[in-house]
Amino acid sequence: MDAKNANLAAEQEFIITRTFNALRLKVWQAWTEREQLMQWFGPKGFTMSYAKLDLRPGGVFHYGLRSANGQEMWGKWAFREIVAPKKLVLVSSFSDAQGGTIPATIIDNWPLEILSTTTFEERDGKTTVTLRWAPLNATEVQYQTFTKMHDSMRQGWGGTFEQLEAYLGKS
Amino acid sequence: MLRDHLSTTFSALADPTRRAILARLTSGETSVSELAAPFEMTAPAITKHLKVLEQAGLITRSRQAQWRPCQLNAAPLHEAADFIEHYRQFWEQSFDRLDAYLKTMQPPPITQKIPIAKKISPAYKEKKNGRKKR
Numbered sequence: 645m646d647a648k649n650a651n652l653a654a655e656q657e658f659i660i661t662r663t664f665n666a667l668r669l670k671v672w673q674a675w676t677e678r679e680q681l682m683q684w685f686g687p688k689g690f691t692m693s694y695a696k697l698d699l700r701p702g703g704v705f706h707y708g709l710r711s712a713n714g715q716e717m718w719g720k721w722a723f724r725e726i727v728a729p730k731k732l733v734l735v736s737s738f739s740d741a742q743g744g745t746i747p748a749t750i751i752d753n754w755p756l757e758i759l760s761t762t763t764f765e766e767r768d769g770k771t772t773v774t775l776r777w778a779p780l781n782a783t784e785v786q787y788q789t790f791t792k793m794h795d796s797m798r799q800g801w802g803g804t805f806e807q808l809e810a811y812l813g814k815s
Numbered sequence: 816m817l818r819d820h821l822s823t824t825f826s827a828l829a830d831p832t833r834r835a836i837l838a839r840l841t842s843g844e845t846s847v848s849e850l851a852a853p854f855e856m857t858a859p860a861i862t863k864h865l866k867v868l869e870q871a872g873l874i875t876r877s878r879q880a881q882w883r884p885c886q887l888n889a890a891p892l893h894e895a896a897d898f899i900e901h902y903r904q905f906w907e908q909s910f911d912r913l914d915a916y917l918k919t920m921q922p923p924p925i926t927q928k929i930p931i932a933k934k935i936s937p938a939y940k941e942k943k944n945g946r947k948k949r
Contacts, residue, residue, distance in 0.1 A: 660906055662910045664913065664917055665914075665918070666917040666920070670917060670920060671913075671917065674913060674916060674917060674920075680916075683912070683916045684912040684913040684915075685909055685912075685913075686905070686908075686909060686912075687904050687905050687908040687909065688904075688908040751822060752821065752822045753822045754822075775906070785822075788826070789822045789826075792825040792826060792829045793825050793902070795829065796825060796895070796899055797899055797902070797903060
């Protein structure tokens, strides 16, 4: 990868972070043990209805989430690198109930696979988790959809979003 | 046709001029020359942006009046905003749930005292290192 492509990759990477008031080992275990993942992974109102976890490089975490009104969401993580309790590298994708990779259902041109790197850093008894996402093996169009969508999230459409948001609130 | 809209909407919104045009249109229908006024751009350049917005369904241009006023169409914006919100919430809410879950797991005070002792007392550190060597 030359310098220009490295920059491009960095630009297309998306990062979110959160600090938890817990020791690193606890957070790591909550992230990598099936019973614990089932307690928290997924948006509010969703419960994990299915979970199969094989934590090793080449192994897969296949999960199904279900909301109270019956909405279903299937996904999987294919583990690449596991450095307990510091780092987790995996390929994240949407899936069907059988574990096959499927494209995103509500948006076109979304990358099929996202490379996700999660790091766990402990300081003064607290643990900061950083998630980095970048499209994997994506076409140019898929890269663009991913980047534009994340730009929208990051910049809130550059200030004009507030105006549009106020307008959307009215309409 | 939600999924057809989304990637087109994100493309249209990726440009700052087009976002500014949309923001301007929130206050009502406007002519092309009025829209062009704040930008250092030629009318054809503005028209190009309007075409992108029109194709994405974000604006409509009236054919009745000769000055063809532009109007904002909020529906695709709603869809894009909903999608972003949905996507953001997946992790935000998972983090909230993990935070709550970890609190139920946390054994209180004892674990907190050790790092403080390490910091304020170099003697503790030496003692600890000494112990390690043996």
